[in-house]
Amino acid sequence: MEESWIEEHGVPTIEAVLFDLDGTLLDHESAASAALAQTCGLGPDDPALPELLQVWRELEASVFGRFLAGELTFTEQRRVRVAALARHRGLGSWTDEQTDAWFAGYLQAYEAGWRAYDDVAEVVDRLVARGLKLGVVTNGQGDQQRRKLAAIGWDTLTDVVLVSGEVGVSKPDPAIFALACHRLDLPAERVLCVGDRLDLDAAAARDAGLTGVWLDRAGEGEEPGPGAGPGVPVIRGLGELPDLMLLRPPSRWLPPMTRPGR
Structure with a gap:
C-alpha cells in the first residue's frame, strides 16, 4: 500500500479525531x-x-x-x-x-430535517474500534448545536464537545483547537481535525498544530490526494478518512460502539 499523506509528512500516530458538525456530520x-x-x-x-x-x-x-x-x-x-x-x-x-x-x-x-450523513456511522465504528478518542468542535449556539448532536446520536459518542457560543472563542481561532487538545489530554500533533470548511476547519487546525483534513463533499477543490489544497489532504467523504490515515494499531482495541437507535 502506498504511504499515507500523514506518514509521508512525518505526522505522529493520531490518537484523537475532532469533527466539525454542520456539513461534516450533520447534513x-x-x-x-x-x-x-x-x-x-x-x-x-x-x-x-x-x-x-x-x-x-x-x-x-x-x-x-x-x-x-x-x-x-x-x-x-x-x-x-x-x-x-x-x-x-x-x-x-x-x-x-x-x-x-x-x-x-x-x-x-x-x-x-436534522440527519447524519450516510457515511458517518461506518467511520465512527472504524475509528472507535481502534481506540481513538472522538470530539466535536463547532461554531454556533450551545443549546442548538448540542440538540443537533443528540438528534444524530452523537451526544454519547464524544470525549469532548466544544461549541463556540459556550467557550467564548470560535474557529478559526487557534485557541479553540488548543482547548480541545487540552481537554483530550493530548498534544496537538496527535490530534486530527476534519471539517467541510477549508478555512475554518482544515487550514485552521493545521495552523494550530493539528493535522487538518478538508472534507470537500461538493468537489470544490483540487482532485483529492496527498498534498491537495494548501498543505492539507482532501477527502470527498468521511469513509476515506481511515484509509487516508493508515493508523497504526493502538495499544488497546475496542469493539464498535453501539449507537442509539441502531
Whole structure:
C-alpha cells in the first residue's frame, strides 16, 4: 500500500479525531434547503428555489460571521438574515415580530430535517474500534448545536464537545483547537481535525498544530490526494478518512460502539 499523506509528512500516530458538525456530520445543507422551500411556500422543483437558496447561503455565511465576531447576538443575526431575505423577495421591510414569526416556522422545519450523513456511522465504528478518542468542535449556539448532536446520536459518542457560543472563542481561532487538545489530554500533533470548511476547519487546525483534513463533499477543490489544497489532504467523504490515515494499531482495541437507535 502506498504511504499515507500523514506518514509521508512525518505526522505522529493520531490518537484523537475532532469533527466539525454542520456539513461534516450533520447534513445541514439538505435540512436548510427543505426548510427554506417549505417556509417560503415553494415546491422542491420550483425554478425560483435555487437562486433563493444561494441568497440564503450567502446571508448565512456573512451574517453568522458577524455573530461569531460578537457584533450581533444569536437572535439579532437571525433577524438580519430574515429581513434581508424578505427585501430580496420584494416583501418590504419587516419588523422584528415578523422576522421572528417567519424564523420560528423555518426553525421547526429545519430541525425536522436534522440527519447524519450516510457515511458517518461506518467511520465512527472504524475509528472507535481502534481506540481513538472522538470530539466535536463547532461554531454556533450551545443549546442548538448540542440538540443537533443528540438528534444524530452523537451526544454519547464524544470525549469532548466544544461549541463556540459556550467557550467564548470560535474557529478559526487557534485557541479553540488548543482547548480541545487540552481537554483530550493530548498534544496537538496527535490530534486530527476534519471539517467541510477549508478555512475554518482544515487550514485552521493545521495552523494550530493539528493535522487538518478538508472534507470537500461538493468537489470544490483540487482532485483529492496527498498534498491537495494548501498543505492539507482532501477527502470527498468521511469513509476515506481511515484509509487516508493508515493508523497504526493502538495499544488497546475496542469493539464498535453501539449507537442509539441502531
